Amino acid sequence: MKLLLCISTLCLFLALLASSRFTNMGHAAPAQEIAWPRLDQTQYAGSEKCATCHKDYSQSWKNSAHNKMIRPAIAEGPNKTIVADFSVPSPNRTFELKDVRWVIGHRWKQRFIGVVDGQEVVFPGQWSIKEQKWQPYTGKADWWYPQHPDWKTRSNFKLCAGCHSTGVDATSHTWTEQNITCESCHGPGKAHVEKPTATNIVNPARLTTERSMEVCLACHQAGKPAGNEYAWPVGYQPGKKLADYWHGFEPEPGKQTAEFWNNGTAHKNRVQGNTFAQSVMHAHGIQCSNCHDSHGSRNLSMTVKSASTNALCLTCHGPGKSVGPNYATITEHTHHAATSTGSQCINCHMPRTGENSVGAEARDHTFNFVSPSVSLGKPDAAGKTNPNSCNLCHTDKTAEWALDQTKKWYPKLK
Numbered sequence: 104m105k106l107l108l109c110i111s112t113l114c115l116f117l118a119l120l121a122s123s124r125f126t127n128m129g130h131a132a133p134a135q136e137i138a139w140p141r142l143d144q145t146q147y148a149g150s151e152k153c154a155t156c157h158k159d160y161s162q163s164w165k166n167s168a169h170n171k172m173i174r175p176a177i178a179e180g181p182n183k184t185i186v187a188d189f190s191v192p193s194p195n196r197t198f199e200l201k202d203v204r205w206v207i208g209h210r211w212k213q214r215f216i217g218v219v220d221g222q223e224v225v226f227p228g229q230w231s232i233k234e235q236k237w238q239p240y241t242g243k244a245d246w247w248y249p250q251h252p253d254w255k256t257r258s259n260f261k262l263c264a265g266c267h268s269t270g271v272d273a274t275s276h277t278w279t280e281q282n283i284t285c286e287s288c289h290g291p292g293k294a295h296v297e298k299p300t301a302t303n304i305v306n307p308a309r310l311t312t313e314r315s316m317e318v319c320l321a322c323h324q325a326g327k328p329a330g331n332e333y334a335w336p337v338g339y340q341p342g343k344k345l346a347d348y349w350h351g352f353e354p355e356p357g358k359q360t361a362e363f364w365n366n367g368t369a370h371k372n373r374v375q376g377n378t379f380a381q382s383v384m385h386a387h388g389i390q391c392s393n394c395h396d397s398h399g400s401r402n403l404s405m406t407v408k409s410a411s412t413n414a415l416c417l418t419c420h421g422p423g424k425s426v427g428p429n430y431a432t433i434t435e436h437t438h439h440a441a442t443s444t445g446s447q448c449i450n451c452h453m454p455r456t457g458e459n460s461v462g463a464e465a466r467d468h469t470f471n472f473v474s475p476s477v478s479l480g481k482p483d484a485a486g487k488t489n490p491n492s493c494n495l496c497h498t499d500k501t502a503e504w505a506l507d508q509t510k511k512w513y514p515k516l517k
Contacts, residue, residue: 137330139273140338146291147270147279153292156299157285160398167399168210169283172267176203176215187213187230193237196228205259205281207267211372212460214240216259223259223276231460238460244361244371250331265335266322273337288318288397290341305341307397312390316376317345319391324376325362326351351377364489366477369457372465379468416448438512444496454492462487463495474516475505 154161164170174184178200186209189200198217205216205223213230216223229240242248242257251257260276269287270279279286286292288307295304307315318341326349328336336349345351354360354367354377362377364370369378379385391397394415395405402408408415413433420427430436439445451472457465467473477489479502493505509516 137332139333141274142270142272142338143291144270144272144277144279146293147286148292148296149280150284150286152296153285161285163396163399164285165399167397167405169287169397169399169405171209172282173205173207173216173264174281176200176206184209185213186232187215187237188235191237193228195237195239196226198226198228202226207263211464212238216263219255222256224255225257225259225263227254229460233461233464245334246327246361247331247334261332262334265333265337271335273333283322288341307341307392310342312388314342314344315392316390318342319395319397320351320376321345321349323373323391324349324351325371325374326377351380353377354381359483364456364477365480366473366489368454368469368471368473368489369465369467371457372459374457374465375468382468382470384470410449410453411447413446413448416452420448450496451492454490454495456490456495463490472516475502475509478502479506 150161150164177184178189184206185200185203187206189196198215202217203215203226204218207214207216207225208229211232213232215226215228217226218224225240227240229238230236231238242251242254247262251262258276260271260273264271264276264278265273267283268278268281269284270291271277288305290305292304301309307318310318321336321339327334328349336345339345339348352360352362352374354363356367357365359365360370362370362374367378367381369375379391394407394410396407397405399405400407402415403411406415408418410416413421417424421433422431428436432441433446434441437446437451444450449466452470453466453468454473455463455465456467456473457463459465473490473492475491475493478491478494480488482488488502491502491505493509494500494502497505
């Protein structure tokens with residue numbers, strides 16, 4: 104009898120163990136109970152305090168994309184924040200302007216936050232600025248979807264606020280400031296305001312290349328923290344090791360995911376860091392701040408020089424430079440007219456392979472020329488093949504035509 108009881112107990116234990124392992128392998132695993140680190144919000148000073156000594160940086164930042172991440176919903180007037188047209192009826196919009204508390208985005212799309220059952224949530228519809236129409240926002244492609252399938256439970260503080268505002272505490276669900284402000288990149292500044300020294304504030308320029316880049320990657324690298332509840336690196340602060348709070352996704356060779364095409368290029372927005380990590384640039388110690396000014400600039404995407412005029416790329420590459428291909432004129436290199444879009448470095452080496460509100464909006468950061476050969480593979484479930492550097496402009500031509508031209512122009516290209 105005792106032997107039978109022991110055998111039964113052992114069988115039950117093994118069954119439970121197998122069930123546990125199976126559950127942990129699938130997407131339907133329950134949210135893990137994690138003691139999320141608290142943030143001492145009393146140590147934040149606020150951007151207005153920073154501006155008293157850093158007026159130039161502050162003024163530039165005020166006009167930057169970082170200061171337009173999340174804003175109050177204002178539909179009219181000089182401080183208007185909403186570009187979406189709420190007068191347009193659409194089955195993709197199940198909410199009204201009066202329901203909106205905050206608006207997210209200003210360049211590609213706008214999403215909207217309201218209050219449901221006392222909790223700020225993201226509404227299930229977005230406005231495409233390019234297409235000027237309402238689109239559904241389901242989140243089904245995101246890793247967190249199985250944990251938050253009902254939009255009424257998609258907390259702004261769990262899924263968005265950590266990267267769209269400053270000083271967010273995961274326990275109290277509060278922030279110190281809206282938008283990406285000074286302390287998002289420099290850390291809490293109260294001590295620095297009280298006694299300004301170089302030792303009591305984080306300056307990314309004085310960090311190692313790796314730590315400095317991680318200040319950007321905390322929000323510009325698709326990934327996940329421990330557990331399934333939050334979609335941002337809870338507890339991370341500038342200067343700390345990001346890997347202790349966040350695991351960035353990497354492409355799997357030959358596999359298409361929500362983040363990557365099967366050749367590793369950007370399949371969506373917010374994978375700048377993931378694709379950049381694959382680049383020769385990254386391998387040679389180039390970092391985000393070599394090309395972008397986080398305080399803002401007059402150029403698109405806050406680049407330090409214009410990318411559309413090639414001024415940014417020609418800083419290091421081109422005639423007379425030791426890095427990159429050796430050629431006398433840009434046309435000799437591109438086989439396109441010097442002032443055409445085909446001679447813009449970014450259109451061949453940073454093609455718009457990623458989707459934002461629509462496809463071909465977000466630029467890839469591997470800096471590879473994406474050969475037309477990648478588009479000759481089997482289409483995905485949606486009937487799409489990998490985009491390439493040529494046919495994103497030459498939409499009236501086939502990938503076979505583009506590959507033939509590439510082989511003629513660049514016979515040594517693998």
